[in-house]
Amino acid sequence: MIYSYRVEMSSAYLATEDHGEDHDGRPASANSYRSARQRLNRGRKDVGVIGQAGWSSSVINLLNTIVGAGVLAMPLALSRMGITLGVLVILWAGITAGFGLYLQTRCARYLERGSSSFFALSQITYPNAAVIFDAAIAIKCFGVGVSYLIIIGDLMPGVVKGFSQNAANIGFMVDRQFWVTAFMIIVIPFSFLRRLDSLKYTSVIALISIGYLVILVFAHFVKGDTMQGRSAIRVVRWESAVATLSSFPVIVFAYTCHQNMFSILNEINNNSHFRTTGVVVTSNGIAAFIYILVAITGYLSFGNAVGGNIVGMYAPSISSTIGKAAIVVLVMFSYPLQVHPCRASVDAVLKWRPTKRSESPQSSPSRLASLPPSVKSGPSSRGDGMGETRFAAITTAIIVLSYIVAMTVSSLEKVLAYVGSTGSTSISFILPGLFYYKISSPDSPHHQRLMKEDDDEEDIPGGEDEGLLGGGGLKGGLWRKTLLRRLSLALAIYGGVVMVTCLITNTLFVVATH
Numbered sequence: 001m002i003y004s005y006r007v008e009m010s011s012a013y014l015a016t017e018d019h020g021e022d023h024d025g026r027p028a029s030a031n032s033y034r035s036a037r038q039r040l041n042r043g044r045k046d047v048g049v050i051g052q053a054g055w056s057s058s059v060i061n062l063l064n065t066i067v068g069a070g071v072l073a074m075p076l077a078l079s080r081m082g083i084t085l086g087v088l089v090i091l092w093a094g095i096t097a098g099f100g101l102y103l104q105t106r107c108a109r110y111l112e113r114g115s116s117s118f119f120a121l122s123q124i125t126y127p128n129a130a131v132i133f134d135a136a137i138a139i140k141c142f143g144v145g146v147s148y149l150i151i152i153g154d155l156m157p158g159v160v161k162g163f164s165q166n167a168a169n170i171g172f173m174v175d176r177q178f179w180v181t182a183f184m185i186i187v188i189p190f191s192f193l194r195r196l197d198s199l200k201y202t203s204v205i206a207l208i209s210i211g212y213l214v215i216l217v218f219a220h221f222v223k224g225d226t227m228q229g230r231s232a233i234r235v236v237r238w239e240s241a242v243a244t245l246s247s248f249p250v251i252v253f254a255y256t257c258h259q260n261m262f263s264i265l266n267e268i269n270n271n272s273h274f275r276t277t278g279v280v281v282t283s284n285g286i287a288a289f290i291y292i293l294v295a296i297t298g299y300l301s302f303g304n305a306v307g308g309n310i311v312g313m314y315a316p317s318i319s320s321t322i323g324k325a326a327i328v329v330l331v332m333f334s335y336p337l338q339v340h341p342c343r344a345s346v347d348a349v350l351k352w353r354p355t356k357r358s359e360s361p362q363s364s365p366s367r368l369a370s371l372p373p374s375v376k377s378g379p380s381s382r383g384d385g386m387g388e389t390r391f392a393a394i395t396t397a398i399i400v401l402s403y404i405v406a407m408t409v410s411s412l413e414k415v416l417a418y419v420g421s422t423g424s425t426s427i428s429f430i431l432p433g434l435f436y437y438k439i440s441s442p443d444s445p446h447h448q449r450l451m452k453e454d455d456d457e458e459d460i461p462g463g464e465d466e467g468l469l470g471g472g473g474l475k476g477g478l479w480r481k482t483l484l485r486r487l488s489l490a491l492a493i494y495g496g497v498v499m500v501t502c503l504i505t506n507t508l509f510v511v512a513t514h
Contacts, residue, residue: 053197053267055275061196062264062283064203065257065337067210067290069151069327070250074291075298075306077247082234083299085244087292089251094288096429096494097255098280103432103488104261105276110439113271116262118431119348125438131352133431134345137259140423141342142402148331148338149406153180155328162321180406183332184399190336192395196263199336206333209326214294216323217310221297226314231303239304242508249502253420254291255284258427259341343394347386350394421502429495436488440481 078086108116110124118137122130153176160167160174167173190202220226238244264279265271298310307313311327314320386394 052195053200053264053269055268055270055279057197057200058264058268058279059282060200060203060207061337062257062260062279063286064206064334065260066255066283066287067207068254068334069331070254071210071213071291071294072309072311072327073250074254074295075302075310076308077250078295078299079234079304079306080239080243080247082236082238083296084236085238086251086295086299089248090291090295091288093251093255094284094291096491097252097258098284099487099491100258100428100432101261101280101284102277103436103491104258105265105273105280106484107432107435107439108262108265108271108276114266116265117344117348118262118427119345119352121435121439125435128354131349133426134348134352136423136426138342138345138349140419140427141259141338141345142398143419143423145335145338145342145398146402146405146409148335149180149184149402150410151331152183152328153177153406154410155324156183159321159325159328162316162318162324176410177407180403183328184403184406187332187335188399190333191339191399192392193336194391195267196260196337196340197267199333199340202333202336206330209330210290212326213311213323213330214290216314216319217294217298217301219319220314221301226301229305230301231305233300233303245501245505249417249420249505251291252428252498252502253424255287256420256424256428257283258432259345260337263340263344339395339398342398343386343391346394346398347390417506418503421499421506425495425499425502429498430492433488433490433492433495437485437492440485440488 074090077089080086081089104116107121111120119130119134122133126133156179157174157176172178190199193199265276268276268279294310299306302310302313311320311323314323
């Protein structure tokens with residue numbers, strides 16, 4: 001039992017307390033802390049694919065999941081809200097989404113290293129509702145992936161014409177189904193990669209595309225070539241309450257990346273509180289900066305006449321055509337980032353079985369025993385808990401079905417409006433808030449066990465996590481944990497309000513206009 005290490009760690013510290021430095025020249029207290037923490041961690045099992053992704057790789061993949069083609073609609077949202085309110089909403093959406101990500105990092109501490117997932121958390125909090133949670137995530141990710149393929153099919157004929165007018169005479173070059181097929185062939189190998197860290201290079205390419213789009217919008221603003229036809233600007237006043245509500249979901253859902261957060265936590269090599277929080281803050285901070293920059297410069301370029309796709313409003317030129325091609329590259333390499341969580345959720349749905357009251361994980365005294373079989377390591381499974389055949393079958397099914405839908409449907413706006421309102425709000429706000437509120441309850445055996453482990457670690461001075469929501473004495477720690485629980489419940493309630501608001505907005509503006 002790891003509890004027996006407390007006396008051993010204290011002894012290790014006291015044994016070196018009277019010596020100024022160890023043989024390697026480092027302070028004895030630091031060396032004793034390191035060796036004692038290693039002994040403590042021997043009592044914890046590692047499960048799954050862990051310790052292979054660097055901090056920068058984690059930031060890149062999370063940032064690519066956050067920033068998508070939705071950035072091009074930010075100027076329109078600002079035109080309806082006004083600059084002041086629009087910027088505040090962008091910042092507020094980033095803070096609330098970031099807090100949801102932070103709660104995910106806290107929830108992951110209650111699970112075995114490398115086994116974190118929405119399914120694993122639901123098994124020890126709301127086991128009989130796990131299938132609903134994962135089904136919502138799978139549908140949401142599948143729908144977004146299909147929308148990416150549709151965007152490719154819609155944009156590529158225009159891109160080809162922009163580079164060569166003669167391309168219009170070649171039938172297949174302006175056929176959307178040809179381009180959907182061609183780009184699907186490109187993304188298939190990336191969709192079969194097991195580890196999210198393996199997609200870091202494609203994420204870099206996607207972020208370069210984002211960088212080009214940002215530079216394009218900013219360059220046109222500096223050049224001022226759109227100022228002649230610019231309409232009025234709203235700085236403080238909004239267009240109307242109705243128009244503001246219609247753009248609110250665009251900004252809120254622009255930060256949705258929570259479906260990949262647990263994979264990042266499983267794969268990052270240093271999962272300390274400081275490092276994982278740094279991933280969240282850095283990714284969300286960069287995303288907020290990009291959104292605000294594009295929103296303000298794009299809006300100031302066209303005023304209230306700005307459209308839903310800022311790149312499409314520029315005069316035909318090579319630079320704007322490259323911008324459209326950059327959008328295609330962006331969504332193409334974002335597709336595998338939707339397949340990854342969709343596959344994990346489909347696998348969880350297929351493995352789910354109703355949990356009887358007598359089998360409730362709450363009664364389990366062991367952290368590993370509290371996890372379902374699907375998230376425990378086994379000789380026949382890989383890091384994601386799936387065998388080779390099962391992994392290939394689920395991935396193939398997702399790819400084939402998304403391809404069929406993209407080839408036969410030209411617009412998923414109405415469907416995605418409702419999927420986003422329910423799925424995105426659930427995984428961004430409601431689930432992180434509810435999971436942490438439930439699992440961190442003082443009566444929860446999982447929380448009591450984690451508190452005991454934290455007490456063991458706090459006996460060692462100089463811990464690397466001190467100073468960031470940690471340390472500061474027993475009273476300060478209890479106060480912070482209580483505040484965090486209340487804020488997590490507030491986030492879940494906020495997510496419910498956002499869901500209702502978005503559903504009403506979609507019913508009034510999306511369905512009514514069709």
